[in-house]
Amino acid sequence: MNLGLDEHVNLDSLFHRWEPRCKLIGLIALIFAFSFVQDLRLLPAMLAITSILYALSQLPLSFLLTRLRYPGYFILILVILLPFLTGTNILVHIGPFALRQEGLLASLLIITKFVSILTIGLVLFSTAPFLTTIKAIRSLGLPSILSDMTFLSYRYLNQIGDDLATMETAMGLRGFRVRRLCVTVLTTLTSLAGTILVRSYERSERVYKAMVLRGYGGSMPLHDMFHTSPRDAMILGGIFLTAVGFVIVELIFRGLGG
Numbered sequence: 001m002n003l004g005l006d007e008h009v010n011l012d013s014l015f016h017r018w019e020p021r022c023k024l025i026g027l028i029a030l031i032f033a034f035s036f037v038q039d040l041r042l043l044p045a046m047l048a049i050t051s052i053l054y055a056l057s058q059l060p061l062s063f064l065l066t067r068l069r070y071p072g073y074f075i076l077i078l079v080i081l082l083p084f085l086t087g088t089n090i091l092v093h094i095g096p097f098a099l100r101q102e103g104l105l106a107s108l109l110i111i112t113k114f115v116s117i118l119t120i121g122l123v124l125f126s127t128a129p130f131l132t133t134i135k136a137i138r139s140l141g142l143p144s145i146l147s148d149m150t151f152l153s154y155r156y157l158n159q160i161g162d163d164l165a166t167m168e169t170a171m172g173l174r175g176f177r178v179r180r181l182c183v184t185v186l187t188t189l190t191s192l193a194g195t196i197l198v199r200s201y202e203r204s205e206r207v208y209k210a211m212v213l214r215g216y217g218g219s220m221p222l223h224d225m226f227h228t229s230p231r232d233a234m235i236l237g238g239i240f241l242t243a244v245g246f247v248i249v250e251l252i253f254r255g256l257g258g
Contacts, residue, residue: 005125013058015127019232020136026239027124033243034116039253040105042246043112049242050116057123067122068115075114079107130154139226152207160200167192 009016015023034046054064087102125133131151138147176188 006129008059008063008126009129011058013056013127015057015123018235019226019228020128020132021140021226022228022232022236023124024136024140026236027120029240029243031117031120033246034113036247037250039250040109041253042250046112046116050119053123054119057127059126064119064122068118075111079111082107136226156203160196163199164196
């Protein structure tokens, strides 16, 4: 398994050149602003801002679509069911089911926020090496032990995925097929999960001991590698004002609605 977040870090876009700490503050502020939005009139502006930022990042569209696919499956179930389960204003009857206006609007809000927030997150974490992003987070005040654990988790998540794929292949070669859920299948899958958990724990013990032997004392050294230029501050100011603008307009719409 390869998350592929570092696949396009060598591009030369505005976001690739943006100082990592400013990028973290600005884009996280924008993500929180998007999550605050509840008024449907702000959704076109949200999608427009998201599209502009992703275009400026120069990340391929295929990269976005691939990353949206798997989490999108879970959201899709909710988006399909919600219009038939929530609300009182019935728009149309489809057999024994009734399509309701409130549920339809809620689904539209959920899918728009999901796409926008995930896209901004990809821009944040895919326009700089993951280690650089972790160092930027740590320089902003994240405890060193948490930053080290985050980086090591990301580093070995790919290895755990490769181990899982290898074990699944071995099980398939031995005739294991999931045709229907039964006690035997559930027992086998449980054993697989337990084996992965045990292997992960054992690997973490070996990695920690190796780090201690090499002088690790609870935190990795951090050097002052970030320098904020006036241009970086101006971009941060523009993104931050955009985030604040969404919050203010949302509050105004709520006040008018109330």
